[in-house]
Amino acid sequence: MSEHVKKITIAIDGYSSCGKSTLAKALAASLHYVFIDSGAMYRGICLYALNNGWITNGKVNQTALISALPDITLGFVKNRETGEQRLLLNEQDVSEEIRSLEVSQSVSLIATIREVRHKLVHQQQIMGKKGGIVMDGRDIGTVVFPDAELKLFLTASHEVRTQRRYDEMKAKGQEVTKEEISRNLAERDYIDSTREESPLRQAKDAIVIDNSTLTPKDQLELALRYVKESLFQTTV
Numbered sequence: 750m751s752e753h754v755k756k757i758t759i760a761i762d763g764y765s766s767c768g769k770s771t772l773a774k775a776l777a778a779s780l781h782y783v784f785i786d787s788g789a790m791y792r793g794i795c796l797y798a799l800n801n802g803w804i805t806n807g808k809v810n811q812t813a814l815i816s817a818l819p820d821i822t823l824g825f826v827k828n829r830e831t832g833e834q835r836l837l838l839n840e841q842d843v844s845e846e847i848r849s850l851e852v853s854q855s856v857s858l859i860a861t862i863r864e865v866r867h868k869l870v871h872q873q874q875i876m877g878k879k880g881g882i883v884m885d886g887r888d889i890g891t892v893v894f895p896d897a898e899l900k901l902f903l904t905a906s907h908e909v910r911t912q913r914r915y916d917e918m919k920a921k922g923q924e925v926t927k928e929e930i931s932r933n934l935a936e937r938d939y940i941d942s943t944r945e946e947s948p949l950r951q952a953k954d955a956i957v958i959d960n961s962t963l964t965p966k967d968q969l970e971l972a973l974r975y976v977k978e979s980l981f982q983t984t985v
Contacts, residue, residue: 756881760890763903787886792847
C-alpha cells in the first residue's frame with residue numbers, strides 16, 4: 750500500500766477462540782499496518798496478578814492489583830527472525846506464559862476491573878491515534894475506537910471454538926481436555942458479556958463474520974474486500 754493512501758483503523762471484536770488475532774495479524778501483514786493484540790495486554794496483567802498470588806479461588810485481590818498498576822509496563826516488540834509480535838511485561842517476554850490455561854481461566858476476571866480497563870484503553874488509544882492499525886479484543890469497536898473506519902465482529906460455533914483452542918494448546922504441549930476448554934470458553938463468554946465495564950457487544954456498525962466453516966485464507970480474503978470498500982468510502 751503506497752504511503753499517500755489514507756490508512757484506516759480496523760477494529761476486530763468477538764468471542765474467545767474466534768480467530769480474532771489470526772485475522773488481525775494477517776490483515777496487518779497484508780496492509781503493512783501495525784497489529785495490536787489488546788487481549789495479550791489483559792493477559793499480561795493477569796499473569797502479573799497470578800505471579801503475585803493475587804488471584805485465588807476465582808477471586809482477585811483488586812486492592813493490591815490496582816495499587817500496583819503504575820508499576821506495570823506493557824509493550825510489544827517484533828521477533829527479528831520470525832517477525833512475530835511479542836508481549837513484554839516489565840521488559841520481560843511473557844508471550845508464552847500468557848497463553849496458559851491458568852491465565853485463560855482468570856483473564857476475564859481481570860478485564861472486569863474498571864481501573865485495569867482504563868489503563869489499557871488509554872494505552873491502546875495512544876498506540877492507534879495515527880491510524881494504520883489493526884486491533885482485536887472485546888471492546889475495540891465500541892469503546893477503544895468507536896470511530897474506527899472498519900469494524901468486524903467475529904463469531905463461530907461453541908464446538909468449533911472449543912476444538913480450535915484445544916488444538917492450539919495441545920500443539921504447545923499443554924495437557925488439557927476438551928471439557929476444560931469448553932467450560933472455560935462458556936465462563937469467559939458469560940463474564941465478558943455481562944460485566945459492567947465495557948462488556949463484549951457487537952457495535953451497531955460492525956460487519957459480522959461467522960467463520961465456523963471458513964479457512965483462515967477465506968476469512969482474510971473476505972475481510973480484505975471489506976477493507977477495500979471502507980477505503981473507497983473514505984476517499985469519496
